[in-house]
Amino acid sequence: MTKPPLSILLCAPRGFCAGVDRAIQIVDLALERYGAPVYVRHEIVHNKYVVEELRRKGAVFVEELDEIPDTGQPVIFSAHGVAKSVPAAARARNLFHLDATCPLVTKVHREAEVHHRRGRHVILIGHAGHPEVIGTMGQLPEGAVTLVETLDDVATLDLPADAPLAFTTQTTLSVDDTAAIVAALTARFPGITAPHKEDICYATTNRQESVKAVAPQVDALLVVGAPNSSNSQRLREVAAREGCERAFLIQRASEIDWEAVGTIETLGLTAGASAPEVLVEEVIDAFAERYDVTVTSVRTADETIAFNLPRELRQPAA
Structure with a gap:
């Protein structure tokens, strides 16, 4: 049976930003250097797939430090950052902690x-x-x-x-x-002091700009990301605001609501900053089972930013 044609406009940039990439690297390198378990306070980034992959490798995720036994194993703070009381509590217990807070x-x-x-x-x-x-x-x-x-x-x-x-x-x-x-x-408050440089990060801005370029051209748009991911939720909102009424946030291909997506000839596709590219490819494959798919990248910015790892992980292992 002949499949109907579907043009997928793939937003670029999309997916992992430098801060997310750094945070995941920190967990991977800590596991490699110190062995399992490595404890992580809160989800390292807001993505279930990423968390489950790291858990499979030996990461143990907790919400608070008091869930961690007295240990010499690393304790990692998530990319979202923590209150000052958290590293203070870690020091009080002599926990070896690594900070994966996005710079x-x-x-x-x-x-x-x-x-x-x-x-x-x-x-x-x-x-x-x-x-x-x-x-x-x-x-x-x-x-x-x-x-x-x-x-x-x-x-x-x-x-x-x-x-x-x-x-x-x-x-x-x-x-x-x-x-x-x-x-x-x-x-x-006319005298209010503004940041020297805008606080909304480059990756958030770039992903929203790409969605703004694509949303008016498509019948539906999917954002691959977690429901508790702020930047992913904002991408869905931006798509809707730019005229794409069928804009949906999904964690992976199994969550596609085919009835809600409806009959389409063009699809926009992007991913939040904590969603890995493998999940984007999974969504494309799901549409390719139903449609004769053509994929075109719509790039609105280039990203070359990379962040240094914590000093403890840059040093050669003893």
């Missing part, structure tokens, strides 16, 4: 500290409960940071008009939504 998240942490030292109250634009937000707020004393999620939050901020203020942002937000919140903040 771009660490930049936000340092910015917040500088603002606090200079007497500014910090407004953090982000999503309540996200590990990155918890980590950033945990860099400063309680009450030193106010979280803003929406434009309504800006309107109801109860801060003196002449209070010294600064803002920072979660690195994985919608570029457009954040721009609107920043505009509202600066309108209410």
Whole structure:
């Protein structure tokens, strides 16, 4: 039987960013150098496939340090960053810990500290409960940071008009939504100090720009990523906002809702920054079983950024 034609527009860049790649490397190298088990506080990145692959190799994932026995084995902090209390607790127990925090998240942490030292109250634009937000707020004393999620939050901020203020942002937000919140903040508080360089990371921005280029051209668009991945959720929202009504977030090919996707001639496909390329290929294969597929890459940026590994993993093994 002849399969109907389907043109897949493959967004580029997509998938792993430098921070995610570094975090996964840290777990892999720690397992290679120190053997199993290697303990990881929180999911190293927000992707079930990645977590399960690392678990299979000997990584043990926990939510809190008190779940880890007294051990000389490595304890790794996730790419999202942690509050200052976490490494302090690890040191108190003499746990050998490695920090896989994305350097771009660490930049936000340092910015917040500088603002606090200079007497500014910090407004953090982000999503309540996200590990990155918890980590950033945990860099400063309680009450030193106010979280803003929406434009309504800006309107109801109860801060003196002449209070010294600064803002920072979660690195994985919608570029457009954040721009609107920043505009509202600066309108209410004209003297507010902005980051030296935008906090939303290059990978988040690039993946959203690629989706913006593809979404108006396709009948449906799939984002491969985890439901608890902020940057993946934002990609789905961006696609819908750009006119693609059938935009869906899936973890892998088995989650494709063929009825919801419906009859299509063109499909957009991308992946969040913590989704491996093997899952994108799996989705293409699933469509190739039903359609005569042509794949075209739509590249809107080149990425060459790479981050150094922690010093302990750069040194030759003893």
